[in-house]
Amino acid sequence: MTDQLKLANQVCFPVYTLAKEIINQYRPILKEMDLTYPQYLVMMVLWESKEQTVSEIGEKLNLDSGTLTPLLKRLETKKLITxxxxxxxxxxxxxxxxxxxxEKKEMAxxxxxxxxxxxxxxMEELNELKxxxxxxIKKIKS
Incomplete structure (x- = not known):
């Protein structure tokens, strides 16, 4: 086995693990607000821009309408959006x-x-990671 194929030498695995861990840290905090992580992302888009179309939200969050529609329906059921x-x-x-x-923005x-x-x-380290x-991401998409 070459060193390149060792899990410890891969960039993808720690990035994948970190993403899961960060989202796991959000869960108990968001539970206090009765939001899931994807719902929180939608709320952030709306706190920033007031009103958006489904496609605009999907574009900002890299989510298709098939994923977004049920999520939006749940937020509507919770009376957080129209x-x-x-x-x-x-x-x-x-x-x-x-x-x-x-009103949830203040808590968030x-x-x-x-x-x-x-x-x-x-916060400085977190901002550096971001x-x-x-x-x-920008280099991948260019």
């Missing part, structure tokens, strides 16, 4: 926050620091 077809084009569904959905503002704390790293990750 889904309305555009009058100008009924194929387009606009997603907007409800007052209850907007503490999440990044709580996650960094649970990972036992500083910067490097974004750099690699």
């Amino acid at each position: 889904r309305k077809r555009k009058k100008t084009d009924e194929r387009v569904v606009a997603i907007a926050l409800t007052p209850e959905g907007f 503002e503490l999440i990044p620091e709580r996650v960094a704390e649970s990972l036992n790293i500083s 910067r490097i990750t974004e750099k690699v």
Whole structure:
């Protein structure tokens, strides 16, 4: 077996493991808000942009409508968002926050620091990890 094929020498495995571990750190925090991690991602898009179409949310989160639609239905059931077809084009569904959905933002503002704390790293280290990750993703997509 060559050294290149040893699991310990692979970049993909620690990145995969880290992604799972980071998401696992979010779970108990998000449970307090009655949100799953994918629901949290949708909420962040809406806190930032108020109203978005399903396709706009999908584009920002790299999710297809088949994955996004049931997720949005659950958020609507929780009364955190509304889904309305555009009058100008009924194929387009606009997603907007409800007052209850907007209120969750205040609780969510503490999440990044709580996650960094649970990972036992500083916000600076977390931001450096994000910067490097974004750099690699950008190079892959260019």
